[in-house]
Amino acid sequence: MASIKQTNSSLSFRYRLHGGAEEIGGNFIEVEFAGKRIFLDMGMPLTLPEEGPFSSWEIEKRSTAEIVQAGYLPELPGLYNGTDPSILGIIISHPHKDHFGFIKRASPKIPIYMGEKTRAIIEATAHFIKDYPTFKENILHPISDRARFQLGPFEITPFASDHSAFDSYSLLIRVGGKSLFYSGDLRAHGRKGYFFESLLRDIPRSIDHFLLEGTMMGRPREKRLREVDLANDFTGLLTSRRGLVLVNTSAHNIDRLETIYYSAMNAGRTLIMDNYSAYIYTAIGHPFLPGKAPEVRVFFPVRQCINIKKEATFSTKLTPFMDRRIYADEIAKSPEKYVMLFRDSMLEDFSDRGRRYIPTKCLAGAKHIYSMWDGYWDEMPRTQAFLREHRIRNVAIHCSGHAYKQDLKRLLAAAQPQYAVPIHTEKERRKDFKGIYSSVLPVNKGEWQRI
Numbered sequence: 001m002a003s004i005k006q007t008n009s010s011l012s013f014r015y016r017l018h019g020g021a022e023e024i025g026g027n028f029i030e031v032e033f034a035g036k037r038i039f040l041d042m043g044m045p046l047t048l049p050e051e052g053p054f055s056s057w058e059i060e061k062r063s064t065a066e067i068v069q070a071g072y073l074p075e076l077p078g079l080y081n082g083t084d085p086s087i088l089g090i091i092i093s094h095p096h097k098d099h100f101g102f103i104k105r106a107s108p109k110i111p112i113y114m115g116e117k118t119r120a121i122i123e124a125t126a127h128f129i130k131d132y133p134t135f136k137e138n139i140l141h142p143i144s145d146r147a148r149f150q151l152g153p154f155e156i157t158p159f160a161s162d163h164s165a166f167d168s169y170s171l172l173i174r175v176g177g178k179s180l181f182y183s184g185d186l187r188a189h190g191r192k193g194y195f196f197e198s199l200l201r202d203i204p205r206s207i208d209h210f211l212l213e214g215t216m217m218g219r220p221r222e223k224r225l226r227e228v229d230l231a232n233d234f235t236g237l238l239t240s241r242r243g244l245v246l247v248n249t250s251a252h253n254i255d256r257l258e259t260i261y262y263s264a265m266n267a268g269r270t271l272i273m274d275n276y277s278a279y280i281y282t283a284i285g286h287p288f289l290p291g292k293a294p295e296v297r298v299f300f301p302v303r304q305c306i307n308i309k310k311e312a313t314f315s316t317k318l319t320p321f322m323d324r325r326i327y328a329d330e331i332a333k334s335p336e337k338y339v340m341l342f343r344d345s346m347l348e349d350f351s352d353r354g355r356r357y358i359p360t361k362c363l364a365g366a367k368h369i370y371s372m373w374d375g376y377w378d379e380m381p382r383t384q385a386f387l388r389e390h391r392i393r394n395v396a397i398h399c400s401g402h403a404y405k406q407d408l409k410r411l412l413a414a415a416q417p418q419y420a421v422p423i424h425t426e427k428e429r430r431k432d433f434k435g436i437y438s439s440v441l442p443v444n445k446g447e448w449q450r451i
């Protein structure tokens, strides 16, 4: 029976969406031709229907069999135990967990393809956050912009894209005279918007199925800001001569860090990174590193100091930043000189308990800039309480990592695929794609779709 199944499936180019079909996040696409298979991303869901945010920490404790049993991963034993020779590889589009979060569950025998900086960011983060993969046992291959490669019968071309994650790609898959284009996550309004414009010029006009992310389809009222526009708002707040400014943003949003850095320079303030952020920027060789950019200083939160001591990671996590290190007493002397990257885990660093802590008098006249998607705000009750307790003004400055509806429309108009397939969007938003393209094909989770 198995051989008959094999013969039938070998007749066509087909794919199915194990995640990302009816939700924002969890992208996980299986592509098959002539009995050979590849996977595009292996992401974790961001939220669960009726359950709220998906906990990767909770999942970390469970076995793969349990996760499959719970329905979070599809029943693909060969992917997890490495016994299926038809699986040729997994391609990771960018270093966001909703695109690579389940990669640790794949057998290390299956090669992984991803950008070099994507690998660097994930590996560097694994030194701080335990549920990130280290790739120690994996077979890894780098991908880069327009560097076409062959994986069995599949011809794959990565296109570098503009997104809030560094080193992001869209992927063109050609096989058997047909083609599938996977947008990954992308936008046109970031610091690398030129990638989007060059994609408009170069995208093939012969795509059969265009799997297009539609994160913003459900957020029509969000202002159409560009990343560079945010610098004016940041600079305006940083120019005030009063108080410390705390910026709550993702250490992985490199575009945003650049915006904060330029704004700090314009306003005459020094940027203070925490050592986790500094470690990430070092891993990717970013030019605004402490050491390369003299205005940048590095603060070591108490929790990180304890971890470094416990792990004895002085040479990697401490020594490289010592000449740029800033201590609590230096910040306390003139807090109005600084803008500091900040996150929930650093709340305990503001305390009057002793020398290692930043005294709470520094918070007089301080401002907090919330610079992430507003959906995460509700998950930060401790930060909200901290701001209330110390009467810190909160200001939101942000633009999305995902393309606005008008830009998605421009992309489809340029490509004119046979079908636009909505992914990475809410189930009820899939029909809205009709407003931006004439031929829309919603594909349900787990159902094979032939091309």
Ligand SMILES: [Zn+2]
Binding pocket: 094, 096, 099, 163, 165, 185
């Ligand atoms: Zn993303």
